[in-house]
Amino acid sequence: MAGLERQRQLLDFALSSLARRPMKNLASLTVYTAVVFLLSSVMLMSHAIRREAAALLAGAPELVVQRLVAGRHDLIPTDRLATIRAVRGVAAAGGRLWGYLFDPAVAANYTFLVPPDRSIAAGTAIIGSSVAAVRGVGPGDVMSFRGYDGRPVAFTVTSTIAAESALVAADLFLVSEGDFRRLFGIPADRFTDIVVTIRNPREVRTVAEKIDAALPDARIILRDEMRRTYESVFDWREGMVLVLLVGAILAFAIFSWEKASGLSADERREIGILKAVGWETADVIGVKMLEGLVMSLTAFLAGYGLAFLHVFHFGARLFEPVLKGWSVLYPEFPLAPSVDEIQMASLFFFTVFPYTLATIVPIWRAAVVDPDMVMR
Amino acid sequence: MSTLRVRPSTVLFAILAVGGVAFGTTCVEACLGPGRAAVRLARTARLAERLQLTDLCLFTEARYTRHASQADRHAAFQDHPAALEHFPSGSLMPPSGAANRASP
Incomplete structure (x- = not known):
């Protein structure tokens, strides 16, 4: 009990010492919290999106066959369906019709899609929640677009897709096959691409190789590759996230270095006085370590807690300008709270320990010198 | 007191x-x-x-970030081979998993 009380007395002293320099320590705590907040927000958001992507794309087409012309995606002739269906191992193959339309009224891009069951009646459309929001339309309203030949093609909105599905359907515009072909001028013997179902999932690669051999101008995309694309989204090794991370780490390194590289005259005098009145070197180091631990633990808890609220309760609002880019449609999707324990432990380790340890070296250097020398 | x-x-x-x-x-x-x-x-x-969807609707500004898994290899350089990436989301969305596969 006496040992515990002694530690508590040291903690009281450490806190009083922090309180003697309120502005400096408050500024340090704010910067520290901001760094943890930024790193945690990126970490939580990327993990949650990867998790949702894996769940949502589990039922994605097993194989998509595109036609490439001069390195670019081109419309695929319908007779390729027969070639694909003839490949051993193929259970079914069907053409997909989808494409993009730029709506000059709101400068937004929509994804036009014909549902595989062709369940949409001619002249009608089902629209995604972001399309409805940006155009201010709902069931019963009419939307008209200029077709490929300049003639208007009108759609009566029958319903909107629920906002809870915005992560896959925010910009969708579901129309009938006839309307789609009329709007874009796509002939009846062309599809956008072909979706293939495989009899035995373990034979996907073999079947893909056979299709590739039968259709040399085709490009085949496997479901695994679709999922892998989203496994690396917001990856820390790529693009803006890397820039952000490097910036934050550099800021943190400068901040820690400033702390580690030297003590202020006040701090030196304080250590000298403590030594002069009989404090052991170990106690002085202990007090200063406690100061570092209090700062880093508080910053971690505050930064991480704020990041959790930011990502899962406020829709990662601060990242919106970066994610939105130049697009007009910005899907607002709820993310299910989920945490990667290893990522969280790494973040804790790399933010709390370096700072605490960084405080030891200069304190130790000051604490081992003669008190009279330190106070001069 | x-x-x-x-x-x-x-x-x-x-x-x-x-x-x-x-x-x-x-x-x-x-x-x-x-x-x-x-x-x-x-x-x-x-x-x-x-609906046989293949991608998440994260970025709607460019086709190669809206349907990242379906984008062709040169999508980001659509104007000419030396064209710089000009959509912000292109720096967040990596090339598709299939982009670097040799065959099939």
Whole structure:
């Protein structure tokens, strides 16, 4: 009990010492919290999106066959369906019709899609929640677009897709096959691409190789590759996230270095006085370590807690300008709270320990010198 | 008359207790989150399967970031081979998993 009380007395002293320099320590705590907040927000958001992507794309087409012309995606002739269906191992193959339309009224891009069951009646459309929001339309309203030949093609909105599905359907515009072909001028013997179902999932690669051999101008995309694309989204090794991370780490390194590289005259005098009145070197180091631990633990808890609220309760609002880019449609999707324990432990380790340890070296250097020398 | 003085460590313990409870709440929420969202996720996954969707609607500004998995190898350089990437989302969305595969 006496040992515990002694530690508590040291903690009281450490806190009083922090309180003697309120502005400096408050500024340090704010910067520290901001760094943890930024790193945690990126970490939580990327993990949650990867998790949702894996769940949502589990039922994605097993194989998509595109036609490439001069390195670019081109419309695929319908007779390729027969070639694909003839490949051993193929259970079914069907053409997909989808494409993009730029709506000059709101400068937004929509994804036009014909549902595989062709369940949409001619002249009608089902629209995604972001399309409805940006155009201010709902069931019963009419939307008209200029077709490929300049003639208007009108759609009566029958319903909107629920906002809870915005992560896959925010910009969708579901129309009938006839309307789609009329709007874009796509002939009846062309599809956008072909979706293939495989009899035995373990034979996907073999079947893909056979299709590739039968259709040399085709490009085949496997479901695994679709999922892998989203496994690396917001990856820390790529693009803006890397820039952000490097910036934050550099800021943190400068901040820690400033702390580690030297003590202020006040701090030196304080250590000298403590030594002069009989404090052991170990106690002085202990007090200063406690100061570092209090700062880093508080910053971690505050930064991480704020990041959790930011990502899962406020829709990662601060990242919106970066994610939105130049697009007009910005899907607002709820993310299910989920945490990667290893990522969280790494973040804790790399933010709390370096700072605490960084405080030891200069304190130790000051604490081992003669008190009279330190106070001069 | 003596005034009651609160020890600084008591204040710290109170702050850390609040922080600890908040941290614990995030852990509980993270454990319960996937279960709570299961119905929503299942409905959305069914929609994605029914419509044969291949991509997430994260970025709508460029076709190669809207349908990243379906984009061709040169999509980001659509004007000419030396053209610089000019959509912000291109720096967040990596090339598709199929982009670097030699064959098929």
